[in-house]
Amino acid sequence: MNSHKADYKLPNESLWKPVYRGIVVGLAAGIVVGFFRLSIEKLFEQVQGVYIQAHDKPILLVPIAAVSLLVAIIIGSMIRSDSDIKGSGIPHVEGELKGLMHPNWWSVLWKKWISGVLAISSGLMLGREGPSIQLGAMTGKGLAQAFGAGRAEKRVLIASGAAAGLSAAFNAPIAGLLFVVEEVYHHFSRMVWVTALVASLVANFVSLNIFGRTPVLAMPKDLPFLNLSQYWILVLMGIFLGLLGFFYEKIILNIGRLYQFLGRLTHLSAPLYVILAMIFILPIGYFYPQLLGGGNGMIVSLPTSNLTFWTALSYLVIRFIWSMLSYGSGVPGGIFLPILALGSLAGMVFGLGMVNLQLVSHAALPLFVVLGMAGYFGAVSKAPLTAMILVTEMVGNLKQLMAIGVVTLVAYIVMDILKGQPVYEAMLANMEPTVEHTVxxxxxxxxxxxxxxxxxxxxxxxxxxxxxxxxxxxxxxxxxxxxxxxxxxxxxxxxxxxxxxxxxxxxxxxx
Missing domain, CATH: 3.30.70.1450 (Regulator of K+ conductance, C-terminal domain)
Known part of the structure; x- marks a missing residue:
């Protein structure tokens, strides 16, 4: 061992230091991610509005395509200059906490912010939460450098920044903490949970001051309850979501091969695969502008949408395919919110099926939307506690924890039986052969x-x-x-x- 570089000092047992640093990390990450989220929302409203107008004036597709090409070139040049901004960013954070990756925090911070805003607001079916987690983590890393923290404490601040990033992205501070412990850091120590919880709460406070207190995925206040005699339906739903989650993981981990094939045909290098993604999204923007983006607007509209079974199923298929095409290009953007969007549609499809079979009432559909999000995310991420708390925080309703718990647990068990891996860890495993252990x-x-x-x-x-x-x-x-x-x-x-x-x-x- 290189003893002259060793960082062997035991953490200070006083709570003051992790609380203080958690406040600083949460405040900084909350500001960075809050304005990241705000920029995406404002730009996406404009983009979606132009697509809606294009349905009556197809000539508008010409400037849309031209701007999309320019945006793709800008994003591609940023990816070429720093490959650590590609994709979700969560696997990169996990890799750093495992000592496998050592990205330049400042380069990732500003390039991911700009490229993420451009990519996600363009209408690609990507989420803001993965980039938000990476932005929060890089903010924490930068502050660790400013504090002169050792490597052990630096990892804590990176993890705390990641928690703050998720909290600010979704107004979900407890889920931010759980996600870091359950999925990213994989260890529940006092120093980690205190710093991460403080950072999450402070980042959420910043976010609430920017966006208000309305839940991100506000559902009807009084979600209907199923009778205990109907809970067998929840078991079936969990099996359905677990199978869908396993299928999702297999496709998302291999979609890059499609782009490699298309890249050879078009002679495009990997950083410019985003051009293909922009081309693929144009017909969806023209015919189904309501399906563009990460999906939070669509999720909120589902309970009052009056969709038929076949329409909901077609939406599920479209979002599934184009979510894969969007993420597979390597463009900076996450799968977190798209997974929730797919889960909500899967829940709607399952619920409408039960309604058609006269097993539940039509009034129960909002509940199935919520259950679909929790179960599907719990299966794909294999982080069931995070899934349960995240969805309850995002919809602003804690009354359905029993039903959510049943569906999420069953979906998780099905995923485990099928040998499905936590999706972010599997993504990191795919990246590891290219990681240089230079440090x-x-x-x-x-x-x-x-x-x-x-x-x-x-x-x-x-x-x-x-x-x-x-x-x-x-x-x-x-x-x-x-x-x-x-x-x-x-x-x-x-x-x-x-x-x-x-x-x-x-x-x-x-x-």
């Missing part, structure tokens, strides 16, 4: 002693070379670890690890 430095990580290693002596553990357990916090007291130290379940241990091995060590000791 191999030791750092301090914090883990909770799991049942897998509890009761063992340190000398009995099989650990990779150059991994050192330094300290165990037992009954509130720090003790230096030796080979004979007994590990106690629930205690906190600190390990010195080379950054690229963080994920491997966590897997060995925690699962």
């Amino acid at each position: 191999v430095e030791p750092t301090l990580i914090e883990l909770t002693v799991s049942d897998k290693i509890a009761g063992k002596r340190v000398r009995d553990l099989v650990l990779p070379k150059n991994v050192l357990i330094t300290t165990q916090i037992h009954q509130g007291q720090a003790e230096v670890v030796s080979g004979s130290t007994l590990l106690h379940s629930g205690d906190t241990i600190y390990l010195v690890v080379n950054e690229p091995e963080i994920s491997k060590v966590r897997e060995l000791l925690m699962t």
Whole structure:
């Protein structure tokens, strides 16, 4: 190990420091993401309005195509200059927290902001939340550099910035915290959850001052309840959503091959695949402008839309295909909100099917829209707690947690039985062969002693070379670890690890 660069200092146990830094990260990330979201909303309104006018004046498609081409070239040049701005950004954040990636935070911050606004507001079926999470994480990384934080604390601030980014994007502070712990950071330590929670709450406060207190996906206030005798319908719905989620993951992980094929045909390099995505979206903008964008407007309109079963199914198919075409181009934009949009349509289709079979009333459809979002996202992300809390925060209704829990759990189990992977981890795995481990430095990580290693002596553990357990916090007291130290379940241990091995060590000791 490069001991001269080591970062072995144990985190300060005082709460003041994580609270203070959480406030700063939340305030900065809230401002960055808040204006990112506002810019997208204002520009998208204009773009969608022009597409609506084009339906009566097709000649308007000419300037739309010209502007789209210009935007695509601008985005492509930014991607060429920094590949870390491609796609959602969540896999990049996970990769950095695992020590696999080391992006330039300033380059990603401003280029992702501009390219993300241009791409998402253009009508492509992309979400703002993935880029918002990456923008928040890069804000946290920049502040960590300003604070002179060590690598262990830098990871905490990156994770906290990610939580703040999701909170500001969706007005969902608790979901922001859960998403980071469950999907991004994969560890629930005091330093992480305190800093991340404070950052999420502050970022949400900033967002509420910009956008108001109306829930992002406001649904009817009194969602109908199903009778307990009808809960078997929720089990069927969970199975349906789990199967759809598995199919979604298989396609989204392989859609890049289509663009590679098209790139060879058109002689376009990868950064300019966005030109093809812009071309693909033109007919949807002309015929179905209501389906453009991330989908939050469509989701909110579903309960009062009076769609037929076949119309809802056709919308689901269109959004599924064009969401894939949008994301597969590598353009800066996320799948988070599009997943929720697909889930809402899948819930609508399932609900209308139940209505047609006279198993539920038509008044129950808003509930199926909500259940569809939670179950589908829970399956695709394999983060069921985040899915449940995120949807309840976004729709502003906590009364349906039981039904949401049943559907989400069943969808998650189906996805697990089919060996589906958490989609963002799978995306990162696809990226890892191209990651250059140019920085191999030791750092301090914090883990909770799991049942897998509890009761063992340190000398009995099989650990990779150059991994050192330094300290165990037992009954509130720090003790230096030796080979004979007994590990106690629930205690906190600190390990010195080379950054690229963080994920491997966590897997060995925690699962």
